[in-house]
Amino acid sequence: IKKTGILEFVNNELNMEDIGGLENLKRWLRKRNKSWLESAQLYGLPSPKGVLITGVPGCGKSLISKSISEMWQLPLLRLDIGKIFSGIVGSSEENMRKAIQTAEAIAPSILWIDEIEKGFSGINSTGDGGTSSRIFGQFLTWMQEKEKPVFVIATANNISSLPPEMLRKGRFDEIFFVDLPTHRERIDIFRVHLKKRLKAQEVIGEFDISDYNLEYLAELTEGFVGAEIEQVVINGLFEAYYEDRSVRLSDFEKVCKQFIPLSVTQAEQIK
Numbered sequence: 001i002k003k004t005g006i007l008e009f010v011n012n013e014l015n016m017e018d019i020g021g022l023e024n025l026k027r028w029l030r031k032r033n034k035s036w037l038e039s040a041q042l043y044g045l046p047s048p049k050g051v052l053i054t055g056v057p058g059c060g061k062s063l064i065s066k067s068i069s070e071m072w073q074l075p076l077l078r079l080d081i082g083k084i085f086s087g088i089v090g091s092s093e094e095n096m097r098k099a100i101q102t103a104e105a106i107a108p109s110i111l112w113i114d115e116i117e118k119g120f121s122g123i124n125s126t127g128d129g130g131t132s133s134r135i136f137g138q139f140l141t142w143m144q145e146k147e148k149p150v151f152v153i154a155t156a157n158n159i160s161s162l163p164p165e166m167l168r169k170g171r172f173d174e175i176f177f178v179d180l181p182t183h184r185e186r187i188d189i190f191r192v193h194l195k196k197r198l199k200a201q202e203v204i205g206e207f208d209i210s211d212y213n214l215e216y217l218a219e220l221t222e223g224f225v226g227a228e229i230e231q232v233v234i235n236g237l238f239e240a241y242y243e244d245r246s247v248r249l250s251d252f253e254k255v256c257k258q259f260i261p262l263s264v265t266q267a268e269q270i271k
């Protein structure tokens with residue numbers, strides 16, 4: 001199943017400090033851990049199922065999914081739901097069964113289903129008997145009945161196309177919506193990326209990561225997602241590289257003013 005690319009181990013050392021904002025989700029995750037996964041029932045708690053994280057692309061859904069592995073010190077398996085569907089009758093179910101078995105064999109573990117809507121969008125509640133609805137039924141039954149401590153993280157850009165059964169209370173422990181970052185969150189995201197990249201800069205920077213500078217950059221980036229803020233940092237550093245000097249606030253300022261975030265492009269299209 002590894003050879004087919006359906007399931008892969010995700011090895012990374014990402015931790016919560018690499019993520020700006022998303023405080024509610026981080027808090028929720030920090031209150032839980034490996035032993036909750038293994039012994040929730042001893043405390044009279046329902047057995048853990050997982051979280052569904054949805055929202056705007058580029059805001060850190062994948063980032064936070066990867067970082068749970070480091071936080072809880074558990075292996076993380078990424079399931080490519082699109083690849084489950086093999087085209088050969090019966091094989092898709094077999095693929096799903098094997099993926100589940102693998103996650104259970106290494107439990108306690110985390111199973112990350114990225115872009116879950118790719119596999120399950122548009123399935124109606126009665127089910128049309130097609131492959132996707134059978135796999136969906138198989139997945140829901142497993143979620144409902146699973147005894148092994150496998151924590152599911154499902155990420156989705158758009159949950160409106162997901163079957164309502166998946167969103168019903170009791171399926172996931174919690175559903176989080178990740179929105180465009182607020183001013184405060186943009187400051188945090190700038191801090192994460194500037195710290196990381198300025199450290200690598202060999203030239204002693206003139207740029208200082210002061211609250212004052214971060215506040216200003218956050219003001220210039222309303223409507224930007226985390227991935228776009230990272231791009232602003234990279235483009236700003238490139239301005240300095242191009243002139244073979246250390247980076248200045250004015251480099252980032254220039255880039256911010258020229259950059260048109262996707263949220264603005266989309267709003268223009270709707271008008």
Ligand code: ATP
Nearest residue numbers: 018019020057058059060061062063189226227230
């Ligand atoms: P998609 O749905 O398009 O996969 P996503 O919400 O999963 O998007 P990520 O893949 O996590 O977004 O983000 C892309 C990159 O943008 C990250 O690798 C990271 O460098 C940067 N980024 C996004 N959000 C944040 C954040 N909150 N803090 C720090 N960096 C961020």
